[in-house]
Every structure is written in structure tokens, then in C-alpha cells.
Amino acid sequence: MNNNILLESGTGEVEILEFIINNKYYAINIIKVKEVIHSDNLTKLPESHPAISGLTLYRDKIITLIDLKYVLEKQHKDEIKSTIILCEFNKIEVAFSIDNIVGVHRIKWEQITKPDDITINSLVIGNIVLSNKIILLLDFEKIVTDISPSTGISEDRIVNIDYKDRSKVKLVIADDSPLIRRLLKDTLIKAGFQNLRIFDDGKQVLDYLLNLVHDKNENFMEDVHVLISDIEMPQMDGHTLTRKIKEHNILKKLPVILFSSLITSDLKHKGKAVGADAQLSKPEIGELVVCVDGFTSSLNS
Template structure:
């Protein structure tokens, strides 16, 4: 099953996403279609000696060698009762292609980000493994945190403050930056890395709606002071309530707020999806976890 990225949500910034629903053991999970390159039947896997327990091995898909991550191992599930129904979801995130083994794939749903609840309202166990929860058709679909799964296996694929320290001592900047990022872990890492780079006047929000409400509040108070209060906005793409594309589109369509430079910082910045950020007016787009590239773009914009 190939996934046609060009045909997905052609109108960028609609605050909608399409989710592929799949099973791992007895659980029902979802993945944003924008992360999926294709879904294929399973094939023999070549083991990798001394690899992480969650890594099943490698496969060759046409001219590429892909690592296979077994989600049954990641989630501690009982293996599939009928392995013939297993599938590989070939995903691209953080500029890395990975094949995830699942117990079966059912269908694609289109939903609004407003329908997604933060897992913080549920158990801690769910919170650590998912980015959101959506109730649909009398069932609960958990949106897995694939980026965290990859970083847990290979920490070098995450944001590291040591990378910034290699830039040497930098002057403190009084420029004020707004960041919309739903992951508490990434908010903490961004605070550490950007502060190390000299940008410590940062206001964080958990989703695009909170960031939008903040900008609207500043504009309503005194739109002449806007540029003194916000010199730059950095936004993730996948966020409950309001995603980064919709946030960017609303800002750039506003006669006052459109002056704010916007950097999209997301694991979904790929060659196939770059056009979506351009369509909504983003000034720059940087793929996670390229923190040095993000700092360079901040330097240029402010």
C-alpha cells in the first residue's frame, strides 16, 4: 500500500490530519499519514548482532536498507496470533526511514487536531508512549510517539545541548521568542539548547491554539508593541487543538501578526512535505533534531 503524499490534505493549514489506524497485539494505535511512505507485507528480516532489543533487524526495500523496529517489543505486547497479518509501516521522520512491524493495518481516518486529547489527562504509562488520544467509532486510538521510540533506541537522533556548546561562547540576546511544542521533553531540551545559544527570553506553549491566543492578546493590548514583545515564533507541526501549519497560516493571514518571522521545527520536514510549509507562509523550515541549523536560522531572522 503506497501512500500518496501529494493527495493528502492539499489545502495546507486546515488543522486536519489523516491517521492510519493499526494494531499492535490487542491495542489500537494511529500514525499521521504524513509520516508514512508506504505499508508493505512483511518479509524475512536480517538480524543485527548486538543491536537494541527493540530492533528486529534489517530489510532491503528496493535500493534502500531499512532498520526494522518491532512495536510488539516496544510496547511490551504479546506477539500476533496470526503473523501472516503483520505489516511493515515504512515511516520517515527526523530525516530517517524506519520500518515498524505492526500486527495489522485497518483503515485511514480524517480527523481534526481539535479532537485529540493530551495523554496527560490519562495514565502516566500512556503519556510516555503517545502524543495524543482520540475517541472514534466507540474505540480509543492512541497516537504513538514515534520520534521518542527512535530516540530511545538511538539517543544521537535527539536534540543534544553538547552540540550547541561546540559553537563556543555566545552573547546573550534580549530577543523574545515564542515556541509552540506539545512535547514536555522537547520543551525542556529546547529551553536548554536555545539558552546555551544565547536565547533565553523564551515563552513556551503546549499547542498552536495557546500560542495563537497569546499573540491575539498582545495584538489586542497594543499592536504597535507587537514587535517588541515577539521577535520570532518557532512551531512544531503535530500538536493537539491547533497544528503548526494552521497556526502559521492564521498568523500570515493576519495584517498585524504576519510581520512575525516563523520557523517550523518538525520531524516532518522532508523533501515531499516541504511545500506544505511554503504554502502557509513559513519563513524557514528545519527538520528535528538539527538544533544547530535551527540556531543559524534564528540568528539570520532576528
């Protein structure tokens, strides 16, 4: 999969890979996709999670294969030969079996609407209407975390962080995943933070910050010291949010940390291009706390 076709950072656009499972339409952000292959090379695992089909080989690497049909409908695929989406995010490589690929579409993040009923257990983070059909954008990080909790953010990841009173630090957080929002809140509070303002898309954050500037001008940072933002979000993505902040003559002094499963050595240039002050990969919550401490050391002293 050639990800070079992606637009430059902060354009407000995203490319999605549309695919089919059991005659229903789903999507994944193409930036997560390394390759699409067809394979019947599968080794079953004893006593494994029912959503794990087994292990498959990819260029001499052993990759765990997840049966998306089982994840979504609790039905196993019948065919041995599968169309497989090979992905990389959250510092892991993982594969998903599907029925068929439909194609790649370039759309605006604002075209992706939030589901009406977002719960912490939802696997859908956005709805896309294309060609008179609804395509569901799936939360692949949650799918993997549900199967293997150790791969995601958890309180266990901050055991080596010294608790201290960080109540003076005012954080704004943007993440579209209900699961990640809850886990971020729980783990940051455990680390000593108390002042957290949490949003589920970048547009909400930008509106909030612009209102602060309207009311307080240069003193807006009395209410926010650091922004922690995901990249993938309906309405406005983290790269676009960062670009708009750094292009604003007052907001530009706000430190922005991009905290995303998409932070890899190959993709960090996108965050640099929009002026992000730091970029960290999920699920490294410990590194995130250290990074925030670096930007707010004067408040904690």
C-alpha cells in the first residue's frame, strides 16, 4: 500500500480504505494500512481469544490475524483463504481478515459524522455517507485493546511514574474514542492531574480556545497550559487543529502534544509540518506525563 498519495498535513482531508464484511460497508484510515494481501497461510492458536483466527506470515514476520467478521457479528469466516488488511498502529503490527476491498476515497474530516449513540463499548467512531450508502469508520485500536488489553492505555503503564501534585496544571484533551478518553482521564488523575477539560473532536477544542482568546486575549493560558490531541477525529483532525493553533497570532504559544497511534518514524514529519511541539505514540502514557511535566515545570515547582 503506497501511503505517499496522502495529502500534506493539516489539509482537513483523509483517505479511507472501504471494505465489505457480510454485505456491510466499513472503513479504515489508509494511513494505518501497510498492505492488502490474499493468504491461506494460517496457523491456528490453541486456547486463544475467539476473535483471533491465528498467525499468518508476512515477509518472514509472524503477524496475528483478527477475524473482523467475528468481532462485528460474532460469526467466524468460513473460507480458509482470506483478504487481509495488514496494519501498523500503537507500535504493533496486526492483520484483519475481511471479505472484499471496495476502494480508496479521499474525503474531508468534516464529512465524517459522529454516531448518535456513542458509548464506551462502541466500535464505530464515525459515519460516512458516500454513493447513497453509509460506511462505518471503525475504532481499530479499541478492537485490538478489547482482545489484548496490554496493548492499550492502562493504569498499569504509570506504575513507574512518581505521583505528585499536578493540580495546578490545566490540560485540554481531544480524542474521539470514548475508551481512550476514559483511560486518559483515569490515568492522568492517578498521576496527580486534576484540571482536565476533555473534548471528542478538534473543532470543539478550536472553538473553546478561540472563545478563551476572545475573552482573555493574551491571558488565555490562565485556563489552559497544554493541549493533548489525537490525530484521527471526525469534524477536525489533530493535524488541522495543530496547524490552525500555530498559525494564530495568540494561540501559537500554546504547547501542543500529538498523542496518537499514528505517531511512527515514517509519519512524524506530518506533525512537524504543522508545528506540533511534541509527538508521542499511544499507548505510552508514562512518556506523555513526562512530556507534560517538561512544558509545565514552573507550575509544579
